[in-house]
Amino acid sequence: MKTQPSKVVAIVPAAGIGSRMQADIPKQYLPLGEQCILAHTLDVLLNHDKIDQVVVALNPEDQTFPSLAQATHPKLTTVVGGKERADSVLAGLKIADSGSWALVHDAARPCLKPSDIDKLLASRLDNPQGAILAMPVRDTMKRANTQGKIGETVCRESLWHALTPQLFPAELLASYLDKALQNGVNITDEASAMEWGGVQPALVIGRADNIKVTHPDDLALAELFLARR
Ligand SMILES: Nc1ccn([C@@H]2O[C@H](COP(=O)(O)OP(=O)(O)OP(=O)(O)O)[C@@H](O)[C@H]2O)c(=O)n1
Numbered sequence: 001m002k003t004q005p006s007k008v009v010a011i012v013p014a015a016g017i018g019s020r021m022q023a024d025i026p027k028q029y030l031p032l033g034e035q036c037i038l039a040h041t042l043d044v045l046l047n048h049d050k051i052d053q054v055v056v057a058l059n060p061e062d063q064t065f066p067s068l069a070q071a072t073h074p075k076l077t078t079v080v081g082g083k084e085r086a087d088s089v090l091a092g093l094k095i096a097d098s099g100s101w102a103l104v105h106d107a108a109r110p111c112l113k114p115s116d117i118d119k120l121l122a123s124r125l126d127n128p129q130g131a132i133l134a135m136p137v138r139d140t141m142k143r144a145n146t147q148g149k150i151g152e153t154v155c156r157e158s159l160w161h162a163l164t165p166q167l168f169p170a171e172l173l174a175s176y177l178d179k180a181l182q183n184g185v186n187i188t189d190e191a192s193a194m195e196w197g198g199v200q201p202a203l204v205i206g207r208a209d210n211i212k213v214t215h216p217d218d219l220a221l222a223e224l225f226l227a228r229r
């Protein structure tokens with residue numbers, strides 16, 4: 001009987017360039033109140049008592065990270081990220097103890113609340129193969145046609161927005177992620193690699209304010225949500 005992973009290692013993909021943000025610096029270093037987006041994200045993870053280690057995947061060109069106060073935190077390690085988000089996550093997984101849980105969280109989601117981390121970690125008991133924070137879709141969903149008009153209305157009955165953190169046994173996730181990437185599978189979140197491996201991760205309802213800062217107008221929203229800590 002395989003023993004359950006014990007340690008929790010947070011893996012933070014932070015090697016992106018934030019092209020959709022149209023800023024002159026990578027979006028994870030854009031200011032949000034008193035500190036940058038990445039600093040806020042790291043604070044939530046580093047200060048959580050059930051997270052044993054934080055591994056940050058950085059862009060090889062990144063010369064900003066060492067200036068962050070969080071850079072010297074004893075729980076924190078860095079790795080060099082990869083071409084895509086999934087490659088960066090895999091780089092982080094490679095240094096995580098195989099007997100640990102990998103809690104993968106986007107650097108670009110600074111509004112994560114500790115209570116959502118608690119909820120996700122609590123799901124381990126009933127879901128030994130992992131779970132993700134997610135939010136049921138609230139709006140009517142449309143699929144556009146090639147003319148940019150409404151092609152069809154998509155049934156929203158069981159549609160969810162996948163959020164992060166996403167929590168999986170590190171060894172299993174590393175194995176499926178590595179194989180999926182080698183097979184050219186389009187992996188945009190950790191759950192899609194696990195699903196490719198035949199796993200059906202659980203869905204844990206997460207907060208709507210756990211937004212991913214992607215476009216310029218997300219910044220004001222993130223500031224508002226951070227102020228509501
Ligand atoms: N090669 C990459 C690409 C993305 N990320 C990280 O994955 C997270 C989610 O990705 P996204 O929001 O798409 O960030 P970017 O790729 O930077 O944005 P864009 O797609 O607009 O360039 C971000 O924290 C980003 O830094 C990463 O670690 N390595």
Ligand SMILES: C[C@](O)(CO)[C@H](O)COP(=O)(O)O
Nearest residue numbers: 085106162163164188189212
């Ligand atoms: C992982 C994720 O945040 C789940 O919604 C999302 O897939 C990241 O997508 P991105 O295009 O890499 O930002």
